[in-house]
Amino acid sequence: MTYHELEEDWQVICEQSLFANRLHQLEEICLQVYNGKSTDFINHFLRPVVELLDTIRSKCEDYYELKNRKETPPWTERFENIVKYAIHPSCLQNTPLHKGDFYIHISESKPRTLELKYLHGDKTQTRNLSMTDSILMCSENWAELLRSDTHDRFVFTSCILWTSRGFEKSSWSNVLMGRLPTMMDTKDLDKPSTSTMNNNNNRRESIINMEELAAKPILILDLNFELLHNQVAYLPGAHDRRGGPVIFFETNKSCWENTDMDSGELARLLIYYFKIPR
Numbered sequence: 001m002t003y004h005e006l007e008e009d010w011q012v013i014c015e016q017s018l019f020a021n022r023l024h025q026l027e028e029i030c031l032q033v034y035n036g037k038s039t040d041f042i043n044h045f046l047r048p049v050v051e052l053l054d055t056i057r058s059k060c061e062d063y064y065e066l067k068n069r070k071e072t073p074p075w076t077e078r079f080e081n082i083v084k085y086a087i088h089p090s091c092l093q094n095t096p097l098h099k100g101d102f103y104i105h106i107s108e109s110k111p112r113t114l115e116l117k118y119l120h121g122d123k124t125q126t127r128n129l130s131m132t133d134s135i136l137m138c139s140e141n142w143a144e145l146l147r148s149d150t151h152d153r154f155v156f157t158s159c160i161l162w163t164s165r166g167f168e169k170s171s172w173s174n175v176l177m178g179r180l181p182t183m184m185d186t187k188d189l190d191k192p193s194t195s196t197m198n199n200n201n202n203r204r205e206s207i208i209n210m211e212e213l214a215a216k217p218i219l220i221l222d223l224n225f226e227l228l229h230n231q232v233a234y235l236p237g238a239h240d241r242r243g244g245p246v247i248f249f250e251t252n253k254s255c256w257e258n259t260d261m262d263s264g265e266l267a268r269l270l271i272y273y274f275k276i277p278r
Contacts, residue, residue, distance in 0.1 A: 022162070025089050048112040053083055056114075056134045063135050071138065078138040078176045085161040086175055087114065092160065095167055097124060098265070099224055100157030104129070116146070118154055125154075143172045158264055169264060223272055224265040232266070235273055247273055 030041040057079060064075040071078065088105040095103075102118035107128070114129040127146075129137075136142050143156040158169040163180065170180055227233075231250055238246040247270065 021084055021164075022089055025162070029089060045112075048110070049089070049106055052106075052112050052114075053087075056131070059131060059135050060138055064138065071140075073176075073178060075138040077178065081175055081178055082137055085163060085180070086159055088160075088162060091115075091117065092167075095160060097160075098158075100155055100265075101160060101169065102154075102156050102158070103160035118156065120154055138176065140173055140176060171264075223269055227265055227269050233269060233273070245273070 026046070029045060030036060030038065034041040034044070060075055060079055064071065082104075086104055088103060091105050091108070092103055097103075097117070097119035099119060102116060104114055104116055107113045107115045114134055116127040116129055116133075118125055118127075133146070136145060139145070146156055147154060156172065159172050159175060161168050161170060161175065161180070168180075174180060233247055233249050235245055236248050
């Protein structure tokens with residue numbers, strides 16, 4: 001089926017692409033940016049975006065298959081997970097970023113490219129992803145490659161994703177490996193509710209691989225300063241019968257009621273305490 005045959009119904013294009021779970025978000029772009037004119041939306045946004053993703057996929061095929069680079073799961077599954085869940089159609093203006101957070105979105109500029117957003121200090125930084133960057137997204141060490149290539153040595157810890165439950169966060173390796181419980185058949189994700197999209201008070205959840213987190217060294221600079229400073233959990237200096245340090249939880253702290261409380265950052269804090277020499 002050609003684009004010409006699909007122009008009267010742009011949703012068909014989405015259903016035949018990996019963007020099938022983004023219909024609601026794309027509909028908002030069509031209405032707000034292109035005044036509901038499907039033809040303009042297709043010509044100026046959707047078609048260039050699909051062509052961009054097709055180009056990246058083709059380049060990935062050259063890189064991973066022709067050079068005999070084997071990945072598990074294969075790069076095709078990794079690429080599918082990235083497009084479905086990690087690439088956002090537009091900038092996430094109403095989604096607050098915390099230390100270590102980052103996300104990928106389609107650029108507003110033409111020609112369409114992929115842009116990376118991350119928080120450095122108190123400012124949101126933008127990085128244009130080159131074709132090489134985009135190809136290497138399917139590699140497990142992509143986050144480390146990005147870090148080594150940024151002047152501020154930012155640690156890319158948690159990627160903001162779009163799933164059936166709304167926005168969630170997870171490590172890049174979990175995205176590639178398909179470790180997200182919400183990575184289900186896209187037929188269940190076609191029409192997320194408006195309330196889920198627009199409610200900034202939705203609970204932000206993290207999918208945590210504790211073994212993977214515990215295997216990596218954690219420095220105090222990697223911790224969420226707000227969690228550390230508020231003493232949500234802290235070491236009082238007491239020990240249990242085995243001589244192990246006791247961690248106190250202050251359950252009356254108001255930050256426990258904060259829907260932006262991130263379980264991944266809390267887990268990182270607890271593992272940091274656990275690894276302190278006794």
